Structures are given as C-alpha cells and as structure tokens.
Amino acid sequence: MRMDKKIRMKARKVEFFYGTTQILHGIDLDIFENNVTAIIGPSGCGKSTFIRLLNRMHELVPSARLKGEITLDGKSITSADVDPVEIRRKVGMVFQKPNPFPKSIFENVAYGLEVNGVKDRHFIEDRVVSSLKKAALWQEVEKRLHDSALSLSGGQQQRLCIARCLAIEPEVILFDEPCASLDPISTHKVEELILELKKDYTIVIVTHNMQQAARVSDHTGFFYMGKLVEFGRTEDMFTRPREKRTEDYITGRFG
Amino acid sequence: MQRRHKEKLIELIFLFNGVLVVLVLAGIFLLLLKNALPAFKEVSVVHFLTKPIWNPDAYDQATYGLLPMLVSTLMVTLGSLVVAIPLGVGTAAYLSDVASPRVREIAKPVVEILAGIPSVVVGFLGIVLLGPVISKLTGSYNGLNALNGSILLAVMALPTIISLSEDALASVPRAYEEASLALGANRWETVLRVKIPAAASGILAACMLGMGRAIGETMTVLMATGNAAEFPRSFLGPVKTMTSTIAIELGEVAYYTTHFHMLFAVGLMLFIITFIINLCADMIFHRHTRGLA
Numbered sequence: 001m002r003m004d005k006k007i008r009m010k011a012r013k014v015e016f017f018y019g020t021t022q023i024l025h026g027i028d029l030d031i032f033e034n035n036v037t038a039i040i041g042p043s044g045c046g047k048s049t050f051i052r053l054l055n056r057m058h059e060l061v062p063s064a065r066l067k068g069e070i071t072l073d074g075k076s077i078t079s080a081d082v083d084p085v086e087i088r089r090k091v092g093m094v095f096q097k098p099n100p101f102p103k104s105i106f107e108n109v110a111y112g113l114e115v116n117g118v119k120d121r122h123f124i125e126d127r128v129v130s131s132l133k134k135a136a137l138w139q140e141v142e143k144r145l146h147d148s149a150l151s152l153s154g155g156q157q158q159r160l161c162i163a164r165c166l167a168i169e170p171e172v173i174l175f176d177e178p179c180a181s182l183d184p185i186s187t188h189k190v191e192e193l194i195l196e197l198k199k200d201y202t203i204v205i206v207t208h209n210m211q212q213a214a215r216v217s218d219h220t221g222f223f224y225m226g227k228l229v230e231f232g233r234t235e236d237m238f239t240r241p242r243e244k245r246t247e248d249y250i251t252g253r254f255g
Numbered sequence: 256m257q258r259r260h261k262e263k264l265i266e267l268i269f270l271f272n273g274v275l276v277v278l279v280l281a282g283i284f285l286l287l288l289k290n291a292l293p294a295f296k297e298v299s300v301v302h303f304l305t306k307p308i309w310n311p312d313a314y315d316q317a318t319y320g321l322l323p324m325l326v327s328t329l330m331v332t333l334g335s336l337v338v339a340i341p342l343g344v345g346t347a348a349y350l351s352d353v354a355s356p357r358v359r360e361i362a363k364p365v366v367e368i369l370a371g372i373p374s375v376v377v378g379f380l381g382i383v384l385l386g387p388v389i390s391k392l393t394g395s396y397n398g399l400n401a402l403n404g405s406i407l408l409a410v411m412a413l414p415t416i417i418s419l420s421e422d423a424l425a426s427v428p429r430a431y432e433e434a435s436l437a438l439g440a441n442r443w444e445t446v447l448r449v450k451i452p453a454a455a456s457g458i459l460a461a462c463m464l465g466m467g468r469a470i471g472e473t474m475t476v477l478m479a480t481g482n483a484a485e486f487p488r489s490f491l492g493p494v495k496t497m498t499s500t501i502a503i504e505l506g507e508v509a510y511y512t513t514h515f516h517m518l519f520a521v522g523l524m525l526f527i528i529t530f531i532i533n534l535c536a537d538m539i540f541h542r543h544t545r546g547l548a
Contacts, residue, residue: 055437057433057436057437060432060433060436062355062356085439085440085441086439088436088437088438088439089439092437092438093437095430095433095434095437097430099428099430099431099433099434100434101431101434101435101449101453102431102452102453103452111435111438111440111448111449112438112439112440114448115435115438115439115440115441115444115448116438116439161434164434164438165437165438168438168439
C-alpha cells in the first residue's frame with residue numbers, strides 16, 4: 001500500500017439545503033494534496049452543489065443553508081466569520097461553460113491579480129504570460145493578447161479560464177464539468193492539462209464522464225441522491241467497487 | 256375558406272396600423288419642412304445657424320439666430336445628464352445587485368411610475384420648491400435658471416435611465432459574475448469592473464433615451480428656467496430653450512410671417528436632433544442585445 005498524501009480539505013457531516021429542500025446528506029470526504037479527486041454521479045445527485053461549497057459559491061443563492069463543516073488545512077472555511085473572498089483566492093474554480101469576460105485575453109488573466117490589489121504592471125505582465133504558458137495556451141494567443149477573449153474557440157476559452165484561475169495562484173482548483181461543452185480534442189487537451197497541474201495544485205473535478213474520471217483522477221467519490229455512496233482510490237473503485245450501486249453506475253446500468 | 260379570409264383580414268388590419276404610424280411620422284416631418292422652408296426665403300440658413308441673437312420683434316432689423324436657444328437646450332440637457340447618469344446607473348446597480356428581490360419588486364415599478372408624473376407638476380415643484388432653495392443657496396434672483404431646469408429634467412429622465420439600465424445589468428450573463436467572484440473579487444468590484452462594462456451599450460442606450468426625453472421636454476423648462484431672450488451666460492442665469500421658445504411664441508405670432516416660419520424651422524431642428532439621438536440609442540441597443548445572444 002502506498003502512503004496516502006496529506007489531506008488539504010475535509011468535509012465533515014455536510015448537510016445542504018435550498019430553502020427547505022435538502023440537497024446533500026451527511027457528506028464526509030477528504031481531498032488529498034497534489035491529487036485529482038473526481039466526483040461522479042448521475043444528474044441531480046448533488047455533485048455540482050457539493051463542489052460549489054468548497055469555495056462558498058453556494059452563497060450566491062439567498063436561500064442556501066449549510067450545516068456541518070468544511071476545512072482547508074485544518075481551518076474552517078464555512079464558519080460565518082470567514083470572508084468568502086479570502087477562500088476564493090485560495091480555492092479557484094473553472095466552470096462548466098467557458099466564461100471568459102468580454103474583455104481582451106490579457107485583461108481576462110490580469111483581472112484576478114488586479115482585484116487582489118496587484119499594481120505592478122511588470123509583475124502582472126509576467127504572471128499573465130506564465131499563466132497562459134501553464135494553461136498550454138501561450139503559443140496560440142501569443143500574438144493576439146489584446147484581441148477579445150470571445151474570439152477564441154470554446155476549447156481555447158476554457159484553457160483561458162484555467163489560465164485566469166492559475167494567475168492568482170490558488171492552492172486548490174475546482175473543475176465543475178470543465179469539458180461538458182467541449183469537443184473530444186479540446187477535452188483531451190484539458191485532461192492533459194489537469195494531469196500536469198496536479199504536480200503543483202490540489203484538484204477536484206466534477207464529471208459526468210466515467211472514462212474521464214478513470215483517466216485523470218487518483219480518488220473518486222460517487223454521489224447518488226445527495227449521499228456519498230462510495231469514496232476511495234480510483235483504481236479500486238473502477239475495478240472492485242464495494243457498493244452495488246457504484247458498480248451499477250460505472251458499468252452503465254443506470255445514470 | 257372562411258378561415259383564410261379571416262387571416263387575410265387580420266393581416267390587413269395590422270398592415271394598415273403599421274403603415275399609418277409611418278405615414279403620421281412622415282406627415283409631421285413634411286409639415287414641419289413645408290412650413291419651415293419659406294422662412295429661408297427671407298433669412299439665410301447661415302444667419303439662422305450662426306447669429307447669436309434671437310430677436311424677432313426688433314424695431315429695425317429682426318434677427319433669427321438659433322444659437323442662444325440651442326445653447327440653452329444643450330446646457331439644460333447636458334446639465335440634467337450630469338445629474339441623472341451617475342444617480343440613475345447607481346440606482347440601477349443597486350436594484351440589480353444589492354437590493355433583495357423583495358425591495359427590487361417594489362422599487363422598480365415605483366421608479367417606472369415616476370415617469371408618469373405630468374411635466375407641469377414637475378415644473379410646479381421647480382417654481383415653488385427648487386427655485387427658492389436655489390435662490391437662497393446661490394443668491395440668484397428667483398432661482399428660475401438653467402440649474403433648476405437641469406435638476407428637474409434629471410428627475411424626469413431618471414425613470415428611463417434606471418429602468419433600462421437595470422434591464423441591461425440584469426441581462427449580463429450570471430457566468431460573468433460567478434467567474435469574477437470565484438477569482439476573489441468582491442461584489443463591488445464585480446459590479447464595477449465586470450457587470451457595468453458588459454452592460455455598457457445597454458446603459459449607454461438608456462442614457463441616450465433619457466437625453467431624448469430631456470431635450471424634447473417643454474412644460475418643465477418653460478416653467479423653471481426663467482425664459483430670458485438672451486445668450487445664456489451661466490447655469491445660474493435664465494435660459495430660453497428651443498422648446499420653450501416655440502411654446503411661448505407660436506401662440507402670439509402672426510400667421511405666415513417670417514417669424515412664424517422660423518418657429519417651424521426651430522421645431523424642425525429639434526425633430527432632427529431628437530431623431531438622431533433616438534436612432535443612435537436604438538442602434539446601440541440592438542448591438543447590445545445581439546451581442547449577448
């Protein structure tokens with residue numbers, strides 16, 4: 001048995017509600033450093049809801065209510081006195097649909113730095129270039145940094161969103177079905193990128209695609225109807241699932 | 256068979272309505288043009304556009320310079336925009352991003368109802384309420400001046416600006432907002448740096464429609480700006496706008512005189528200015544809605 005790595009984030013007894021509807025029931029889950037943790041499950045199982053708790057994006061919905069605790073490096077991120085803005089600087093997010101701002105490519109990547117108080121233009125320029133390189137987009141946009149980000153293809157836009165997220169150097173990156181609207185080639189590029197990024201970052205990815213979870217992740221959690229049915233190392237889960245429902249889902253019998 | 260005739264009839268009724276509106280608009284334009292043109296037999300266009308004095312009743316030589324009232328109109332209008340745009344866009348941002356849904360549901364209709372206040376009532380407030388205040392603060396004679404008109408027009412343009420800007424902000428895709436917040440921006444930065452720029456063309460169109468409203472407004476400025484027939488010198492002095500001039504003088508002028516035709520020429524200018532502004536607003540607005548689709 002390989003030694004498990006350090007745990008960066010922990011969810012303990014997480015219950016989540018929209019108004020009076022309970023979405024998540026008693027979730028306990030660990031996220032390991034420099035690992036990719038995949039969250040899989042059928043539509044409506046609460047996996048996207050769960051990942052949004054990890055950087056408190058759920059608070060955008062006024063009726064959202066959370067019980068239990070989520071920690072980052074042992075410190076609670078969910079208690080009321082923690083500023084969500086601080087958490088989001090440490091826990092970045094890439095969304096399902098590429099959502100670059102209607103600004104230039106450069107401005108998109110620089111935005112996160114600027115709102116976080118960076119004033120030094122040289123620093124910003126260097127960081128924009130290095131982030132685009134890390135996101136494997138530099139070669140394609142090198143000569144058109146000041147073109148609108150909306151002129152890029154869907155796959156390029158998604159890698160731009162990843163670069164934008166990398167620019168503020170988060171510690172954990174959340175991917176919410178990052179390939180859902182991409183073609184197979186772009187999907188492949190994003191997956192390669194995720195494998196590359198896990199050397200420096202801790203990654204959580206929600207995906208509908210079982211093969212994708214098998215390809216990129218080290219740990220997998222299977223959500224079903226708001227419960228975490230099974231959590232474990234990806235290879236174990238895909239070869240010897242402990243739960244009948246997990247097996248049914250990953251072999252395609254439902255979902 | 257019966258049904259097809261009915262369809263045809265309904266189609267014709269709608270066609271008739273559409274054509275009628277266009278005809279009325281064209282008719283107004285032609286009427287203005289027909290009545291304005293004879294003026295330029297006696298007075299040159301250059302005289303009309305460059306003379307700094309409007310004095311149709313002069314004893315020796317009547318002058319018909321558009322400039323004093325054009326400048327007055329622009330002063331009052333731009334003055335109103337300086338007040339209305341920051342206030343209106345700020346209110347729109349508050350309604351779309353800060354206010355709870357409950358507050359928004361109540362506040363937005365209330366703001367829109369403001370647009371229904373008769374202009375004569377607003378002008379009345381200008382005379383009895385705003386005038387004395389301005390007079391006291393600035394020491395001007397009665398407070399009926401360009402500043403007074405600007406503030407009143409701002410109040411009248413606000414509903415348009417707030418309502419349409421709020422629509423523009425609300426139609427900014429939620430994904431932009433989420434992206435910004437996920438990068439560690441706070442709400443304020445998100446509104447200022449992402450939402451307002453993304454909604455810029457809609458907000459601009461809203462401001463231009465508000466401006467169109469302000470330029471064409473007559474009764475309020477007539478009551479509140481003092482109407483001195485002189486070249487405007489400052490915001491604290493009385494001004495006489497294009498609309499007020501027409502409203503005041505057309506009732507007393509002898510028909511078919513140069514003065515009479517000149518007033519139509521002023522009306523024509525006003526028509527052209529508002530037409531261009533509305534056209535620009537419309538074009539910007541359509542680019543905005545297309546851009547988001």
